[in-house]
Amino acid sequence: MKTTVSIAGASGYTGAELLTLLLRHPNVEVAHVYAHTSAGKKIAAERPALAKVTELSYEPLDAAGNDDSEVVFVSLPHGESQKIIPQFIGKKRIIDLGGDFRLRSADAYSRYYRSEHTAQELIGHAVYGMPELNGVEIKSSSFVANPGCYPTSAILALAPLAAAQLLPPRVGIVSLSGVSGAGKTPSPATHFPEANESVSAYKVGTHQHTPEIEQALSVLAGSDITRRLYRICFP
Amino acid sequence: MKTTVSIAGASGYTGAELLTLLLRHPNVEVAHVYAHTSAGKKIAAERPALAKVTELSYEPLDAAGNDDSEVVFVSLPHGESQKIIPQFIGKKRIIDLGGDFRLRSADAYSRYYRSEHTAQELIGHAVYGMPELNGVEIKSSSFVANPGCYPTSAILALAPLAAAQLLPPRVGIVSLSGVSGAGKTPSPATHFPEANESVSAYKVGTHQHTPEIEQALSVLAGSDITRRLYRICFP
Amino acid sequence: MKTTVSIAGASGYTGAELLTLLLRHPNVEVAHVYAHTSAGKKIAAERPALAKVTELSYEPLDAAGNDDSEVVFVSLPHGESQKIIPQFIGKKRIIDLGGDFRLRSADAYSRYYRSEHTAQELIGHAVYGMPELNGVEIKSSSFVANPGCYPTSAILALAPLAAAQLLPPRVGIVSLSGVSGAGKTPSPATHFPEANESVSAYKVGTHQHTPEIEQALSVLAGSDITRRLYRICFP
């Protein structure tokens, strides 16, 4: 008996990678894929490699309200998943790949994401989906907020020190991420000739992944640590 | 006594590279730089590495009509240099880095560039600026049309065979070019995650550099050869 | 009930990739891995990512003679797999990832690989392991010779034309391969500063994959076609 799953935001880089994995999964049936600009197109039209694997078409995001699958993955830019997720609560299992429900503090959210959260009643309800730390809770949770890229690299590296109360007073974190992390929309800063074979620092000290790292390390340390990323680089 | 030069289209990749070279040249004085979207800005605002080298600002392209320098380089997309160059004829030396005046046939131009040439009276007036072939003519010419990237790689490689009448009946050319050749404007096809560490064929058999190669090789062979690029790749 | 498999040549790039896939396979049990220079080491010492996945150590290649698994993969340089494979014939299923048993002509082998084949009695006994062409035979065969990289790209692209007798008299093939295809041993030609962001042609017209392509297309066309790769590029 296969589990039926849907993906909201299936045409971005993250959603497409997820889709490819789920289409191969022996115990999963992909029921619906929802997308914004790709709505109405066949998946195969955008991803020729999947032409023999699925007949599905992208449905408009609005149609997700009537979704009949057991699990929905949400792979939308931040600010967008908070609009779509409330309607799924209590109806199915939700796995959010975006940043909207990782933080447990509405203040930290508005400060770092520079906008008010529109589903504040759900803040703090998701399990932080890092298997190495929360494997047991993830299994039984019906709402999982998956970690960001920089937090994954920083939290896993610092977790043993945090758990042993050995974090020094200040920790500098330098993480490097690929340009695909900035998504599918071309921009001058991620244009090939500008970004190739190079790195550049961005959002130094203000990156929205900062409070996510602080939050996870505070849980591990058993006390509030408010440290700061000095730098995040970007190749 | 330095030669005064100006650049029309100085903020694109080609124009900026040219500008950097000319600013260092011991016998050249850069008098004016003209640009479209960058008009009004200091060069140093876009190219911090030139901050200590020049105080110039980009002037609007329209101002090029009053240019008072001895030589003007034109580094504009095709279709644009044919609008600006007629006003310079007879007044100064012109070196065009674009494709508008390389071909000697208005028909070939309209077929491959898919638009009518708006300065047909100047077609065939420029010397094709490939020093290995036309070094003498370039020196005395007041209007030079510099070669494209793919033609340079193909013509120089095939020139000895063409001159010796040894070109086989059909020649397949596979040229690879960097993404910067597509210019400064971001697009989905040249977005970093799509283009990195990969190649893709484009404009197979229809690339606008095809007649430029055919024309140069025909001159060398002393007879009309109309061959065709089979493929042009693009990393 | 899992199938037991072994890998001879498990520490090269190909063997290590294969090992990673097999260790995750739900119906496979990796029984032994054999290697030359890595013999005696734990797999985890060379591949830290597999530390929690396997306790196996590399055994010396000589020990493969006593191998007790049902299937053996051979992932050795050409010239090496012909030494080790004869002892497995009739005892277990063999899947060779190298070039020694792809060709059905000893002459073609010696001409392109520039050495005499030392197991000539086995030439022509392996099924060519290209699933798109030989899926049925592969399933029942106990000796499979997997295709090379360039042949895979060329044969799959040209197969429809060959089967429809539409191959033109001469076919030029330009294939580009990654540097990892040249294996794990550093060399001047594949040194990073020499190879990065560049391509270079090698073995033009003499590459050992040429007869492999000719052979597969001849089978598809139903007649002998002896064409030639004009070029193989190498990024």
Add this chain to the structure above:
Amino acid sequence: MKTTVSIAGASGYTGAELLTLLLRHPNVEVAHVYAHTSAGKKIAAERPALAKVTELSYEPLDAAGNDDSEVVFVSLPHGESQKIIPQFIGKKRIIDLGGDFRLRSADAYSRYYRSEHTAQELIGHAVYGMPELNGVEIKSSSFVANPGCYPTSAILALAPLAAAQLLPPRVGIVSLSGVSGAGKTPSPATHFPEANESVSAYKVGTHQHTPEIEQALSVLAGSDITRRLYRICFP
């Protein structure tokens, strides 16, 4: 009247780049190039792009003792330039591109380079060749030790803070360098498939460029600062 110059170690990446620049320099005449493994070969045999620019051949390093040019550049691995430079002292101007004469402390040298310096009487005699800091001294010096790659990036960035006594108690430096910095000799760590599109930390806290940075910043600060590179990355 051109200045005659020679290069000892002209076939490595640094020496070859230098050679290309000097061959184009209007006021320089390259008199001799010396090399180890390339001795006896024409430059053009190793660098085809220079075939029309020079007729010179590499001479053996031993022949440098009889060098008759006014300036000698030394571009040898550390440990090697200290063997060759003493014979040039007092006879000609020396510009060393290696690390042997940058440090003013024999102790720091032996600790970080892990060997005894064999020309201790010359330690401290060279001007540190960073034009932004020592432009005046460089002009009149007959012995210049050019800076390393990481020190250039770190010293120029921190110089204003050091000069203003604003360096914090601890400074973490993360520098990224290209693989070509490791030279022309292939090795497993710099093999293309291992190094491409990746970074890896090396010599953390022990890199031989550490004391070079400390020394330059101490001069600027007017007091001894012994800080430490936390990390140096390597793409």
